Amino acid sequence: xxxxxxxxxxxxxxxxxxxxxxxxxxxxxxxxxxxxxxxxxxxxxxxxxxxxxxxxxxxxxxxxxxxxxxxxxxxxxxxxxxxxxxxxxxxxxxxxxxxxxxxxxxxxxxxxxxxxxxxxxxxxxxxxxxxxxxxxxxxxxxxxxxxxxxxxxxxxxxxxxxxxxxxxxxxxxxxxxxxxxxxxxxxxxxxxxxxxxxxxxx
Amino acid sequence: xxxxxxxxxxxxxxxxxxxxxxxxxxxxxxxxxxxxxxxxxxxxxxxxxxxxxxxxxxxxxxxxxxxxxxxxxxxxxxxxxxxxxxxxxxxxxxxxxxxxxxxxxxxxxxxxxxxxxxxxxxxxxxxxxxxxxxxxxxxxxxxxxxxxxxxxxxxxxxxxxxxxxxxxxxxxxxxxxxxxxxxxxxxxxxxxxxxxxxxxx
Numbered sequence: 001x002x003x004x005x006x007x008x009x010x011x012x013x014x015x016x017x018x019x020x021x022x023x024x025x026x027x028x029x030x031x032x033x034x035x036x037x038x039x040x041x042x043x044x045x046x047x048x049x050x051x052x053x054x055x056x057x058x059x060x061x062x063x064x065x066x067x068x069x070x071x072x073x074x075x076x077x078x079x080x081x082x083x084x085x086x087x088x089x090x091x092x093x094x095x096x097x098x099x100x101x102x103x104x105x106x107x108x109x110x111x112x113x114x115x116x117x118x119x120x121x122x123x124x125x126x127x128x129x130x131x132x133x134x135x136x137x138x139x140x141x142x143x144x145x146x147x148x149x150x151x152x153x154x155x156x157x158x159x160x161x162x163x164x165x166x167x168x169x170x171x172x173x174x175x176x177x178x179x180x181x182x183x184x185x186x187x188x189x190x191x192x193x194x195x196x197x198x199x200x201x202x
Numbered sequence: 203x204x205x206x207x208x209x210x211x212x213x214x215x216x217x218x219x220x221x222x223x224x225x226x227x228x229x230x231x232x233x234x235x236x237x238x239x240x241x242x243x244x245x246x247x248x249x250x251x252x253x254x255x256x257x258x259x260x261x262x263x264x265x266x267x268x269x270x271x272x273x274x275x276x277x278x279x280x281x282x283x284x285x286x287x288x289x290x291x292x293x294x295x296x297x298x299x300x301x302x303x304x305x306x307x308x309x310x311x312x313x314x315x316x317x318x319x320x321x322x323x324x325x326x327x328x329x330x331x332x333x334x335x336x337x338x339x340x341x342x343x344x345x346x347x348x349x350x351x352x353x354x355x356x357x358x359x360x361x362x363x364x365x366x367x368x369x370x371x372x373x374x375x376x377x378x379x380x381x382x383x384x385x386x387x388x389x390x391x392x393x394x395x396x397x398x399x400x401x402x403x
Contacts, residue, residue, distance in 0.1 A: 032229075032230060032233065033230075036225040036229050036230075037222070037223075037224045037225055040223055040224060040225040040229075041222050041223045041224070044223045045223075050223065053223075054225070054226070054229070054232075057225065057229075058229075058232060058233050058236050061233055062233075062236060062237060062240055065237055065240075066240075134216075134219075135219065135220060135221070138216055138217065138219070138220055139220065142217070142220075153217070157213065157214050157217040157218065158218065158220065160218075185209075185210070185213060188213060188217075189209065189213065192213075192216060195216060196209065196212050196213070196216070
C-alpha cells in the first residue's frame with residue numbers, strides 16, 4: 001500500500017520538495033518555515049520595503065506550491081527558491097519604476113517589521129545610539145546602490161552565498177558578478193569611509 | 203594603507219551587522235489565505251489561461267460583431283445573396299427555353315452583361331459595345347496577312363469586297379464590325395469641311 005511519505009525536519013530540502021510533490025502538506029509547511037525569514041530579509045533588502053517584501057515572499061511560496069513539480073535536482077533547492085524570489089523582486093522593482101505599483105521603495109520603511117526598527121536604539125541588543133546611527137548609514141548606502149549591484153551584495157555579504165549559487169540566481173556569468181561586486185564594494189567604501197576607518201567594528 | 207582583504211573583511215563585518223529582518227508571526231496564515239484565494243480563482247479559470255482572457259474576449263466580440271454586420275448587410279436582403287456569389291459566379295448560357303430572369307436587381311449590384319443585353323438595361327450608352335469588347339476572346343496566334351499582294355490592274359481588295367467575291371456566305375458580324383471601324387476612323391463632317399481648301403476661283 002502506498003501512503004503519504006513520512007516527513008521529518010531532518011530531511012534535506014530536495015527530499016522535502018519531493019515529498020511535497022507526492023502530496024505531503026507537512027513538507028510544504030517545513031519548507032515555508034525554513035525559508036520565510038531568509039527570503040523576507042533578502043526581498044526587504046532588495047526592495048527597501050517590508051510590506052512589498054512580504055508580498056514577494058508570499059508570491060514565491062505560492063509559486064512553490066503551484067510549480068513544485070517543475071523543480072529538477074540540477075540545482076540546490078535554496079538556489080531555485082532564491083531565483084524565484086529574485087525574479088519576483090525584480091518584477092516588482094520594474095513595476096515601481098513604471099509607476100504600476102502602489103508602493104514606493106525607500107530606506108525609511110526598509111526595516112519596519114513587527115517591532116523591528118533598527119534605528120530605534122532601544123531595540124538593539126546593546127542599546128547604543130551610535131550603533132543605530134551606523135546601521136542607518138549602512139542601510140542608506142546599500143539602498144543607494146544600483147539594483148543589480150545591491151542584489152549581488154545582499155546575496156554575497158548578507159546571505160553568505162557562494163559565487164556559483166549567486167551566478168545561478170541572478171543568471172549572470174562569474175566575471176559579471178565579480179565586476180559588480182568590485183564596483184559595489186568601491187561605492188560602499190566611499191559611502192561608509194568614516195565607519196570603515198573607525199576601530200569600533202574590530 | 204589597509205590591504206584589500208582587510209577592507210573586504212571590514213565591509214563584510216559592517217554589512218553582516220545589519221539586523222536580519224524576519225517574517226511576521228502570522229505569515230503562514232496569510233499564506234494559507236492567499237493559497238485558498240488562488241485555488242478559488244483556479245477553479246474558475248486555470249492559471250495558464252488567465253493572460254489570454256482579455257484578448258480572447260476582445261477577439262470573440264469582434265467576431266460576433268462582424269457576423270452580425272454580415273447578416274444585416276447581405277443575408278437579410280434576399281435569402282441567399284452574398285457578395286462573393288454575385289461577383290464571382292457567371293451564369294451558364296442556356297440553350298433551352300430561357301427561364302425568366304429576375305426583373306430587377308438591387309442598384310448596388312450590376313447585372314451580368316449578358317443579362318443587360320437581353321433586357322436592354324445597359325447602365326450607360328456604349329456599355330454594351332464595351333462589354334462585348336471586354337468579353338470577346340482574344341486570338342494571339344499570328345495571323346496571315348489578309349491583304350493580298352498588289353497585282354497590276356486589280357488594285358487592293360478590301361476585306362468586305364473580298365468576302366463579296368468569295369463563294370461562301372459573308373459573315374454579317376464581320377461586315378458590321380468593319381462598318382463600325384470605318385465610321386469611327388472617318389473624320390467628322392465639320393472637320394472635313396474646315397480642312398477643305400477653298401477654291402480661289
